[in-house]
Amino acid sequence: MIAVLDYGIGNLRSAEKALQRVGGDAVLVTDPDRAAGADGVVLPGVGAFGCCARALADRGFDTLVRDVVGRGVPFLGICVGFQLLYEGSDEDPGVDGLGIFTGRVRSLAAGVKRPQMQWNVLRRRAADRVATPGSISLLDDVPEPAWVYFVHSFAPEVTSETSSTCEYGGEVAASAERGSLWGTQFHPEKSGTTGLRILQNFVASVPGGAP
Amino acid sequence: MRSIRVIPCLDVDAGRVVKGVQFTDLFDAGDPVELAARYDAQGADELVFLDITASSDHRSTMVEVVSRTADVVFIPFTVGGGVRSVEDARRLLRAGADKVGVNTAAVERPGLVGELAAEFGSQCVVVAIDARRTPATGAPPTWEVFTHGGRTPTGLDVLAWSEQCVEQGAGEILLTSMDRDGTRDGFDLALTRQVSDRCPVPLIASGGVGTLDHLVEGAIEGAADAVLAASIFHLGEFTVAEAKARLTQAGLAVRPA
Numbered sequence: 001m002i003a004v005l006d007y008g009i010g011n012l013r014s015a016e017k018a019l020q021r022v023g024g025d026a027v028l029v030t031d032p033d034r035a036a037g038a039d040g041v042v043l044p045g046v047g048a049f050g051c052c053a054r055a056l057a058d059r060g061f062d063t064l065v066r067d068v069v070g071r072g073v074p075f076l077g078i079c080v081g082f083q084l085l086y087e088g089s090d091e092d093p094g095v096d097g098l099g100i101f102t103g104r105v106r107s108l109a110a111g112v113k114r115p116q117m118q119w120n121v122l123r124r125r126a127a128d129r130v131a132t133p134g135s136i137s138l139l140d141d142v143p144e145p146a147w148v149y150f151v152h153s154f155a156p157e158v159t160s161e162t163s164s165t166c167e168y169g170g171e172v173a174a175s176a177e178r179g180s181l182w183g184t185q186f187h188p189e190k191s192g193t194t195g196l197r198i199l200q201n202f203v204a205s206v207p208g209g210a211p
Numbered sequence: 212m213r214s215i216r217v218i219p220c221l222d223v224d225a226g227r228v229v230k231g232v233q234f235t236d237l238f239d240a241g242d243p244v245e246l247a248a249r250y251d252a253q254g255a256d257e258l259v260f261l262d263i264t265a266s267s268d269h270r271s272t273m274v275e276v277v278s279r280t281a282d283v284v285f286i287p288f289t290v291g292g293g294v295r296s297v298e299d300a301r302r303l304l305r306a307g308a309d310k311v312g313v314n315t316a317a318v319e320r321p322g323l324v325g326e327l328a329a330e331f332g333s334q335c336v337v338v339a340i341d342a343r344r345t346p347a348t349g350a351p352p353t354w355e356v357f358t359h360g361g362r363t364p365t366g367l368d369v370l371a372w373s374e375q376c377v378e379q380g381a382g383e384i385l386l387t388s389m390d391r392d393g394t395r396d397g398f399d400l401a402l403t404r405q406v407s408d409r410c411p412v413p414l415i416a417s418g419g420v421g422t423l424d425h426l427v428e429g430a431i432e433g434a435a436d437a438v439l440a441a442s443i444f445h446l447g448e449f450t451v452a453e454a455k456a457r458l459t460q461a462g463l464a465v466r467p468a
Contacts, residue, residue, distance in 0.1 A: 011335075013278075013307040018285050045330025088341075113436060115334050115382055117413045119256055119466040120213050147466040149256075149287060151309075151334045167212045190287045190309065192251070 002209050003029040003038035005064075005081075007055045013080065015044045018189035021194050024203040025211040032064040040206030041068050044189075045080030049105060049154065050092030053082045062098060069100055074180040074206045079152060082176070082183035086156050101176055101183070103157040109169030114153040120186075122146040122174055136205040138175055138182050139161060144196050148186040149176070150194070155185050180193040180205060214464040215430045216256035216437035217454050218415060220445045221246055223292075224263050226272040228229050228445070244279045251284045252274060253451035254468025258284070259385070261310070261414075262292030263360065274306045279309025291339050291385070296323070304331060311394050312385060314339040315358040316366055324402065328380025337415075339378040339385040342402055344370040354402055361389050373406050383465065384410055385439070388418035395421025395442075403433030415439050423449055423457040 004016050006028040019026035019042065026042070029035045043065060045052045053142050056062050065084075070074050075154045077085050086097045089105035097105070124139060139146065150166065158165060164174040166186075176182045182202065188195035203209045221228045221243050223407045228243050247258050260280075262273045270293060277290055291312025295319050300311040311331075317324050317338055327336045341361050342354040354369035373384050386406050388399035398416045407414040414437035420426060426438045452468035459465055 011304050011307060011309055013281050013305065014285070014309070017281055017307070023284070046334060051332070112213070113411060113413050115412070116333065117383060118216055118436065120212060120214060151287075153333075187287075190285060192286050196285060 001039050002026045002040040002042060002168040002203070002206055003035040004042045004044065005035060005061055006030045007059045007061050009045055009047060009052055009055055009080075011042055014189045015042055018196060018199055019202045022200040022203050023210045024069065024199070024206070025209060030059070035064050036067065038068070038073065040202070041065070041076070042202075043075070043077045043084065045078065045082075045084060046151070047080060048091060049080060049083055049089035049097075050095040053084055053092070053095045053097065056084065059155055065098055066100070067162070069181055072180055074202065074209070075182065076202050077183035078189070079185060079187055080189060082185055083154065083156060085181075085183055089154055089185035091154050100181070101156065101159070101178070103159045105156050105184045107154055108152070108172065112169035116150045116152055116168045116172075119147045119149050119191075120168060120174075122148060122166060124164050125162055133191035135179070136201050138177055138184070138198060138201055140201050142194060142201075146194050148188065148191040150174075150186045152185060181210040212464055214466060215435075215458055216415075217254075217426070217451055217458070217465065218257045218259055218437050218439045219250045219255050219451065220259045220261060220262050220417065220439050220441045222261045222441065223273065223276060226276055229259070229263070234359075239447065243276050244283065246445075247280050247284050247288070251453055254455055254466070255286060255451045256466055257286060257437070258288040260288060260290045260390050261312070262290065264293065274302050276373040277303055277306040277308050289337050289385075291337065297326050300327055300331065300335070304335065310335050310383070312335050312337040312339045314341065315363075318356065318358050318367065319371075321375075321379070324376055324379040324381055328382070333380045337379050337383045338373070338381040339384050339387065340369060340373060340376075341387050341389050342399070344399065344402070352401060357389060363394075363442060369402070370405060370409055371391035373410050377410050377412050382410060383413045383415065385415045391419025392417075394419050397421065397425040398429040398433050398435070400428060400433045405428060405437050406434070407434035423454055426454055427458060427461040427463070430458065431461065
């Protein structure tokens, strides 16, 4: 079972439906205890960083996320759910992130419209990463050019764990990976067939993720 | 990179797609979910559903349309029409909509945009503005905000109102020229350009598209971030793929269909 964490934020139905479309046994989960037994975990998120961080903590999901990531359970953070994995965000400087990925979430450059609300092309940074033999990566078999849908005004810093970027007033982190821990700044559940292919990779990386 | 979105608009009345010409004279053009899936397959970047259902008896019909759409369409879609409160928006977002559009209610209750942004984030909040050029008197044109499907003048200036909406937390502006809507004469480019230049958030241009070159003009001269059209697509005159091919030909970045 793949637990889509439901902590009262935004449109979660799309993530659930898209995972189901590619064969995933996805379920919206409101109870951290139930999510603890999941084979894979998806953390969506839209809105402000601080609101999401507080909502996550209020429902006890912050501890759950640290626990499942620590145990190597396949994990996918989407949009603000991706940003929450970093140390903090310039959007709400007083609010801590989970600090699982190194780095902070920064504002998009001045001089471009914010939010970036559009499709953009992924630039892979695969050369920077050491793939584990036999393991699946986020962008495996995703056809080029990969156009995906972004809605955001902030993005994590580009670090050695950043696996793809897009160009929007500068180089913007689009995804990061560390083993079975994945995150996307874009919305794979809203990125048509390209996004579904990415989610299919996630489902394939989850033992017991398909019914 | 800035890419231009092509957005078919589906006007929905009691669960069926219709298209207004100058906001009157409607005709039926099919099931919204089937049409949405067709446009997705053609390469549409987003969809807008405008619920023009007059009777509140049928409000739940739209939630059901949204839910069925979310089952089969995996591109973003916005639902506008009849959203008057945080709870109205929540129903649509929980059913699978990505954004909600507010128009009349945002004018009637100026706190609404801020409430929606605080609750769901600015990226969920599209303010739809119906604009009418004030009668030309030789002076530079100004535009007035109209509500209630274009029937009610508000006395608000479109530029000032759009800035106010962004300050309150609107994440996007959907700007319709009432003068051009249904005419097929092209966007009101001066209007579109002025609002786009003033607002730091993305702008969807709407109203008046009759040819594919109108879409190009909207993106270049109008500085729109997205172009919305209905009848040229609904009547089968052009596909979304043809629209995107024309934009590409004009040197604009678009996601290939």
